[in-house]
Amino acid sequence: MRMTVPLRPLLAASFAAALALPAFAQDAKALHLRALAATCANCHGTQGRAVDAASVPGLAGMPASYIVDQMKAFKAGTRPATVMHQLAKGYSDAQIEAIAGYFAAQKK
Numbered sequence: 001m002r003m004t005v006p007l008r009p010l011l012a013a014s015f016a017a018a019l020a021l022p023a024f025a026q027d028a029k030a031l032h033l034r035a036l037a038a039t040c041a042n043c044h045g046t047q048g049r050a051v052d053a054a055s056v057p058g059l060a061g062m063p064a065s066y067i068v069d070q071m072k073a074f075k076a077g078t079r080p081a082t083v084m085h086q087l088a089k090g091y092s093d094a095q096i097e098a099i100a101g102y103f104a105a106q107k108k
């Protein structure tokens with residue numbers, strides 16, 4: 001018996017997989033960024049939206065450059081803080097920039 005492999009559907013499927021790959025990579029990147037930003041949620045609120053009357057400010061809609069500057073100041077110890085000076089040290093500059101971009105893009 002001669003085996004025939006249906007080439008056309010196979011090719012179509014592999015093209016579809018190849019096309020889907022960049023979208024999947026985008027999703028993974030977005031998910032990673034959300035997870036990174038979620039490390040701030042305990043204190044600054046889900047997606048940076050602080051609850052009413054919270055003592056910690058929300059980060060949603062805050063200009064990215066402001067967030068980056070504050071994080072760097074916390075990290076360097078030039079802005080005194082109760083907790084942020086310790087937390088900020090756990091993030092690389094690239095992570096801080098990515099997180100800042102995430103919060104700047106969130107609605108208040």
Ligand code: HEC
Binds near residue numbers: 056
């Ligand atoms: C354990 C609670 C906690 C976590 C987690 C936390 N923060 Fe904070 N954040 C604070 C507090 C409290 C302040 C006020 C400064 C201080 O006393 O440390 C603050 C202040 C800030 C400010 C300054 C806001 C302003 O109005 O000037 C920024 C920016 C900030 N945090 C960013 C972040 C980011 C980004 C993350 C996540 C990577 C994060 N914080 C995680 C508690 C937290």
